[in-house]
Amino acid sequence: MSVQYAQIDPKDNIIVAIQPLAKDTFVKVAGQSLLLKENIKQKHKFALHDFKVGDEIFMYGVLIGKAVLPISSGCAITIENVKHASSEYQENKEKYSWIAPDISNFKDRTFNGYHRKDGKVGTANYWLVIPLTFCENRNIDVLEGALSEKLGYETKKDFAVDTDALINQYKAGATAEELFNIPIITTKEEMSKNRVFPNVDGIKFLKHDGGCGGIRQDSETLCRLLAGYISNPNVAGATIFSLGCQNAQIEMLQNAIKDIAPNCDKPVHYLEQQQSKSERALIEEAVKHTFIGLTEANKITRQPAPLSKLVLGLECGGSDGFSGISANPALGYASDLLVALGGSPVLSEFPELNGVEQDIINRCVTEQDAKKFYNIMRAYSAAAVAVGSGFENNPSPGNIKDGLITDAMKSAGAAKKGGTSPVVEVLDYTEQVTKPGLNLLCTPGNDVESTTGLVGSGCNVVVFTTGLGTPTGNPVAPVLKMSSNTNLYERMNDIIDINAGTVITGEDTIQTMGEKILDHVISIASGETPSKAVLHGHNDFIPWKRGVSL
Template sequence: MLHKVLKVNPNDNVIVALRDLPAGEVVEFEGESYLLPHTVYAKHKFVTHDLETGDAVTMYGVLVGRASQPIKRGEPITTYNLKHDSESYSTAKRQPYSWTPPDVSKWVGRTFKGYRRSDGKVGTYNYWLVIPLVFCENRNVLTLKTAFERELGYAQPELYRDQVREMLHLYQNGQLETVQKLAPFTDSSTPRPWSNDLNRPFKNVDGIKFLTHEGGCGGTRQDAHTLCSLFAAYAVHPNVAGVTVLSLGCQNSEEKILMDEIHKRSPKFDKPLYIFEQQQGTEAAMMSAAIKQTFLGLIKANECEREDVSITELVVGLKCGGSDGFSGISANPVLGQVSDILVTLGGKTLLAEFPELHGVEQELLNRCVTEEKAAKFEKLMRDYSGKADAVGSAFAFNPSPGNIKDGLITDAIKSAGAAKKGGSAPIQDVTNYTEISHEKGLQLVCTPGNDVEATTGKTAAGATVILFTTGLGTPTGNPICPVMKVSTNSKLAEKMVDVIDFNCGTVVTGEETIAENADALLEEIIAVASGKLTHAQRLGQDDFIPWKRGVSL
């Protein structure tokens, strides 16, 4: 039976509604009775006692805001009566931290089928990558995409083009009324996009990924260098077998910068990487040469086969987007449990989205294993938040209209729930955007909260699977790293069956504990790492947005 309410932390002075609670209802909870003067919708919170203007509101055991006007016992918190506030933080205020690792005996010795690279890293997929060093080459990249995907069996089915063709045929034959009566596709009647079971000539190449972007020249030199660093991180990524690079020749993002950044990350880099410069001759000559060399590279990439490897070789990114009031109660804590399991076993997990860690900085500082790591985190956070403040777009402005509508009233509430994805393990390392750490364990990675910028950056940090929790539904993916969509509530999982890969709504209903749901999720991660496609992969959601290091929340 679904409980009506939940208090996340014993020290909280707000209670979460797990279903809509109408005005006038009396809620019984932990020996107290609360008369609700107003309707409290599911995912929203009401206060446990009268608050005066300026009084603190706590959730997840931390300060998440202050009353901007008096709030009566049982009244919901809203953007009208609550303003963001959070505790100050400093490396100097660090406290000793200890944790109790979970029992992982059932996972010892578990394996997945991955691609082992010459540098010892293990990929979950085997992709060929085609990138432009500058936006001038986007059209050529897309031309290659059409040619390779259609001829080698990687193209998405032209489902919607077929729909337009059918309607055009009917219209041209005087059957407008038939067009008007056509029923829209439903999930049951819509053919699924391609799977990796199709009969393709390169059976061990999971795909050819074609990236485009709007940078490389005309911006700052820092942006051009960052773009090269990002591409270098993708080139050395264990999910990438080889790279084709298109260059104009005169852009800021130079070939030399790219190669220098690659060798910084992988001194013995030995993957096939082919660079073609358009200003050396005709477009036709460049494109023909790129096609030939890429085809030969695919033959080489096809020689790599999946083999059994320990799940400790997984690098799991932890992400949330389209969050709701259940994110910090169900899906994010489930990810935290998965993270703690993998870290205990000796794997690696990545927690990013720095604007969505605002308000829990001190806890994260306490969890850093060294003073040096803590100081780096503090500096990155202060530099980032300072830039946001300077342009009048503080971290406190982070919650979107959808977040607020579904219960995330302040950034601190959103952040405290978002941080649950990182579990309780000590933080072994802190990395800046496009940096790659060789440490195992939980790591903090500096990225925006923006969904695609974050997944782009998390992949650059080495994630080979990304877990993406969502309460509202977010259709996005990454070109080279599988992105698993994890629902915070069962309604969403039932409604968006072609987006959601795993449901944590059973935690809200009480059907499963966090630990039980996490075990099931880890099994699904192993399946995806072994080649089971996510919905984002099936739908071809290869989203890629480089962060220009400006203010992005």
């Protein structure tokens, strides 16, 4: 018989329903026996004992809320009877020790990647086309229309229509019957087989709505983000469009590249429309630069690389009441494995570390990073409050519906993606990953903004856990999506890569699932297994404007 309910941590005074539980069900848990006084929905929680108003509620061993109404044992924990609360934290760190997991199954493993001159290794090989301001987005569209389909790369459709074949046969005198029998549909798979540049995975067009009109700091941050994408090991080179008068100037981007990647010698071609003879001349020059750049990018091939060259983004979105029990801790174990192998996992989404700050501070290797994390979290929280919000407003309607009723509850489960290893460096948005080991990166909790930031700081692959399902991807780094429950995996198998619901059903442990995740990451990093996000062309790219975004 499968498990029906569970206490996640010995300190917890609420219990999670693994299966739907009916009123009047008799349960035995944590050395206590009690009768459920109401129906408890799957993924939701019930009280282990009676709570008075003001009593503290614990889950995952941390404070996640306080009772605002009396709650009897066996009653559901809801947004009506519990409100967000989290533990206080200080910048001083306590001593922390870590026991690395057994890596014997991976110690001699490699992945086949694209080796760059600066020593980094890519899991893909892309050429970028980037506007410095939204005014150039239309020209980006023109370039995409001129290149992508003709070169055999993905389109926004699952197939292409070869109208040229009809035109050519019509001009050659074909009859109506002959025209009707001409095959003109080419599938995306067929197009990929006919790529002009087989060693280039694609051309990515990073349209955005920034670069001008906002505060200057947003343009500076945008340029640092774009510099991070250009220097990402998954990128071979770039074509840059500038209007000329915008805040995000070409020189600003060039300086950002020199600052964050001084050894970057990738070809980057800059085109300024206000200095061009005409729009036609601008497009012609851009097409030629990009095409010639692709001929050079096509010369590099995949070669074996140690797993220490993996920079793994740890992301979650559309979380549910099982995310912190199955998918996130399993990803955390994979993160610990990668740390032990010399790799660099990166944990982001700072609003979703609310309530576990002291644990993160204690895990920081240096006092400097502990203080940096403390200061960033305090400043971020204050900025949220200043605009009439706060971290407590972070859970979405979908989170709440599926059992995550406070931000601290959501955060305690989300933080498990980072495993248990020490934090080697704390990075602010757009700062680059340079140290092996677990890195922290300040990003919003917004799924796409956070994933965009992870890749901009150097991640060459991302694992994205979800309990509700999301089609999120990234233009540059393959995104592997993992479900927290089997029902989601079966319903949305077209966009979900791996199922951690087997942890809930007992078919896997956190450890065995963690090893399966790392196996899948290696396969994706080697180009052997395309992620579902790559197959569907999910190229989400949203730069973070440093105004508050939760």
